[in-house]
Amino acid sequence: MVLAAQEAAGIFAAIGEGERRMSFSIKSPKDFWCGLLLLAVAAIFSAGLLGLPIGTAFRMGPGYFPMVLTILLAGLGAAILINGLRVEGAPVGNIPLRALFLIASPIVFFGLTVRGLGLVLSLSITVLATTFAARDWNPVMAISTTLALVIGCIAIFVLGLGLPLSLFGPWAGGY
Amino acid sequence: MEFLANLAVGFEHALSAQNLAFCFMGVLVGTMVGVLPGLGPLPTIAMLLPVTFGVPPTAALIMLAGIYYGAQYGGSTTAILLNLPGEASSVVTAIDGHQMALKGKAGLALFTAAVGSFFAGTVATFLIAGFAPSLAEFALRFGPAEYFSLMVLGLAASVALAHGSVLKAVAMVVLGLLLGTVGEDIYTGAARFAFGMEQLVDGFNFVAIAMGVFGVGEIVRNLENKRVGTTIQSRVLDLVPTWEELKSTVAPILRGTALGSVLGVLPGGGAILASFAAYSLERRIAKEPQRFGKGAIEGVASPESANNAGAQTSFIPMLTLGIPSNPVMALMVGALLINGIVPGPNLMTQRPELFWGVIASMWIGNLMLLILNLPLISIWVKFMSIPYRVLYPGIVAVCCIGVFSLGNNSFDVYVMAAFGMLGYVLVKLDCEPAPLLLGFVIGRLLEEHLRRAMLLSRGDPSVFVDVNNHPISAVLIVVSVVALVLVCLPTIGKKREEAFRE
Numbered sequence: 237m238v239l240a241a242q243e244a245a246g247i248f249a250a251i252g253e254g255e256r257r258m259s260f261s262i263k264s265p266k267d268f269w270c271g272l273l274l275l276a277v278a279a280i281f282s283a284g285l286l287g288l289p290i291g292t293a294f295r296m297g298p299g300y301f302p303m304v305l306t307i308l309l310a311g312l313g314a315a316i317l318i319n320g321l322r323v324e325g326a327p328v329g330n331i332p333l334r335a336l337f338l339i340a341s342p343i344v345f346f347g348l349t350v351r352g353l354g355l356v357l358s359l360s361i362t363v364l365a366t367t368f369a370a371r372d373w374n375p376v377m378a379i380s381t382t383l384a385l386v387i388g389c390i391a392i393f394v395l396g397l398g399l400p401l402s403l404f405g406p407w408a409g410g411y
Numbered sequence: 412m413e414f415l416a417n418l419a420v421g422f423e424h425a426l427s428a429q430n431l432a433f434c435f436m437g438v439l440v441g442t443m444v445g446v447l448p449g450l451g452p453l454p455t456i457a458m459l460l461p462v463t464f465g466v467p468p469t470a471a472l473i474m475l476a477g478i479y480y481g482a483q484y485g486g487s488t489t490a491i492l493l494n495l496p497g498e499a500s501s502v503v504t505a506i507d508g509h510q511m512a513l514k515g516k517a518g519l520a521l522f523t524a525a526v527g528s529f530f531a532g533t534v535a536t537f538l539i540a541g542f543a544p545s546l547a548e549f550a551l552r553f554g555p556a557e558y559f560s561l562m563v564l565g566l567a568a569s570v571a572l573a574h575g576s577v578l579k580a581v582a583m584v585v586l587g588l589l590l591g592t593v594g595e596d597i598y599t600g601a602a603r604f605a606f607g608m609e610q611l612v613d614g615f616n617f618v619a620i621a622m623g624v625f626g627v628g629e630i631v632r633n634l635e636n637k638r639v640g641t642t643i644q645s646r647v648l649d650l651v652p653t654w655e656e657l658k659s660t661v662a663p664i665l666r667g668t669a670l671g672s673v674l675g676v677l678p679g680g681g682a683i684l685a686s687f688a689a690y691s692l693e694r695r696i697a698k699e700p701q702r703f704g705k706g707a708i709e710g711v712a713s714p715e716s717a718n719n720a721g722a723q724t725s726f727i728p729m730l731t732l733g734i735p736s737n738p739v740m741a742l743m744v745g746a747l748l749i750n751g752i753v754p755g756p757n758l759m760t761q762r763p764e765l766f767w768g769v770i771a772s773m774w775i776g777n778l779m780l781l782i783l784n785l786p787l788i789s790i791w792v793k794f795m796s797i798p799y800r801v802l803y804p805g806i807v808a809v810c811c812i813g814v815f816s817l818g819n820n821s822f823d824v825y826v827m828a829a830f831g832m833l834g835y836v837l838v839k840l841d842c843e844p845a846p847l848l849l850g851f852v853i854g855r856l857l858e859e860h861l862r863r864a865m866l867l868s869r870g871d872p873s874v875f876v877d878v879n880n881h882p883i884s885a886v887l888i889v890v891s892v893v894a895l896v897l898v899c900l901p902t903i904g905k906k907r908e909e910a911f912r913e
Binding site for chain 2: 266267269270273274277281284288289292293294295296297298299300301302305306308309312313315316319328329331332335336339340341342343344346347348350351355359362363366367369370371372377381382385386388389393397398399400401
């Protein structure tokens with residue numbers, strides 16, 4: 237356990253230094269950010285490893301296998317990050333934050349409200365919100381798509397397949 | 412003759428009214444998602460998993476299998492007519508298929524693709540029936556060390572076959588394995604990486620991750636690139652080829668079938684790999700390779716046969732060893748586990764009706780596909796005119812409902828949203844999500860067998876390469892290492908890139 241934490245700490249220190257010295261020479265942004273992302277994930281998992289019994293190779297504890305993987309991931313992340321500082325590569329390109337947000341947030345909204353509002357209202361708002369992610373949005377299209385999809389989904393999933401989803405939840409006056 | 416008796420049992424079950432109906436539904440849905448660009452068999456099967464809860468396991472598996480190989484048929488239609496591969500395994504079909512369509516030979520290309528697929532499907536069905544029993548018998552002798560090494564080979568293969576950087580592919584496998592360890596430890600019950608969240612004690616739901624990465628993430632990617640398709644106005648109806656044309660397709664179909672069948676069985680293989688490999692093979696052995704890319708019929712016949720054969724033979728390791736060789740098979744395992752059936756060497760003896768029924772249904776399904784595809788092609792073409800802005804809210808809606816109803820659990824919905832974003836970012840950073848998903852699925856099994864093997868060997872890791880006591884395991888490990896070393900060598904690495912660029 238201590239080993240993993242030390243390893244991770246060591247790698248992070250090394251990166252910190254590397255960034256300071258070479259902050260203007262990210263040669264391959266894709267590799268650089270990928271490495272950083274993997275190291276961040278490895279850091280989260282090393283935090284989770286604290287307190288898990290590691291055991292020995294003979295009798296592995298719950299932490300043994302994840303510890304090996306975390307060290308591997310940190311090593312790979314560091315290697316990819318260093319690659320990003322040394323070898324020329326393509327830029328990451330634009331991240332369509334608008335589309336990402338307009339797809340992910342309605343899904344979260346659905347999760348938050350499907351019980352409270354019930355399927356009809358929750359799904360209608362979710363679907364309507366996602367239509368805004370398209371470039372050529374127009375109200376007629378959006379509303380007709382939403383109506384057709386909500387009716388279709390209720391027909392297939394609730395009436396056809398009998399999934400136990402309430403159509404109107406307690407917040408909408410249902411049960 | 413046992414072979415025929417087994418198949419007879421299978422056909423008896425596959426031909427029951429209920430199973431026929433589910434088979435038809437599967438191939439119908441499969442063709443549909445194959446035709447629709449931006450919606451592949453993986454998210455579709457994930458979406459339909461909750462639907463199979465109330466259905467007997469045989470019928471459920473028959474339907475899900477139908478979606479997988481049905482999508483291989485449908486994908487070729489859009490690839491040929493619109494130069495839009497509806498499905499990843501049809502990417503290479505688009506190269507020459509679309510050129511044929513531009514030259515007014517759309518009918519011939521579609522006919523070749525359908526007949527090639529049907530032939531390959533038939534051969535693959537008999538191959539599974541012929542080889543699966545002996546493989547299962549062989550697998551009964553497998554101990555934890557052999558299972559561990561086999562899974563390592565599968566992961567190594569998925570790395571070798573991923574596009575781009577080998578380092579990143581290995582990182583994706585490791586990330587997947589690590590995500591798989593989240594949740595209760597199998598031996599001690601310790602909650603791992605739950606970070607105080609009650610829902611994480613059960614670990615991440617595989618379907619939520621699969622739908623996030625391949626459903627939601629894919630939508631964002633599709634919204635980003637505006638798709639342009641050139642609609643073909645040529646007559647599609649003149650399907651029947653001349654005798655000369657027919658003769659020129661026989662050899663490529665045979666080669667594609669053989670190659671696809673072999674590559675489907677390999678861990679990490681499946682339809683996509685099969686079609687790419689078949690295309691490069693045809694190009695390499697062609698007398699006039701310059702015809703490729705300009706409408707060579709071999710470039711349609713061989714990959715289309717190969718992807719269908721590969722889709723079907725990839726069921727062999729899943730049904731006989733219980734090891735999913737690709738993410739689609741992982742979903743199949745999930746569908747079986749939901750019904751309390753553990754796929755593995757004992758499946759054949761314990762549930763012969765399921766095992767043989769599914770295999771026999773594949774041949775029936777292929778026949779249905781031939782009928783569905785050739786005469787009804789104009790209907791499928793109309794499907795393609797559904798604009799994406801109508802399609803993607805529908806995908807979001809079905810994903811939401813599907814994931815939520817897996818366990819009436821909102822947490823799974825959030826996991827799907829989070830992994831949708833992660834999946835998008837990973838692709839942006841040139842990391843392929845398929846090895847991640849395979850790692851996630853295999854993670855638990857891999858750890859279990861590793862720990863068991865190490866207990867048996869008293870902590871000695873050389874058990875995996877012990878030639879005297881565990882020769883099978885040793886061979887599997889050597890093959891994995893060789894595969895990884897080969898892709899790391901610069902010359903082969905370059906060739907691999909070329910192959911993928913094609």
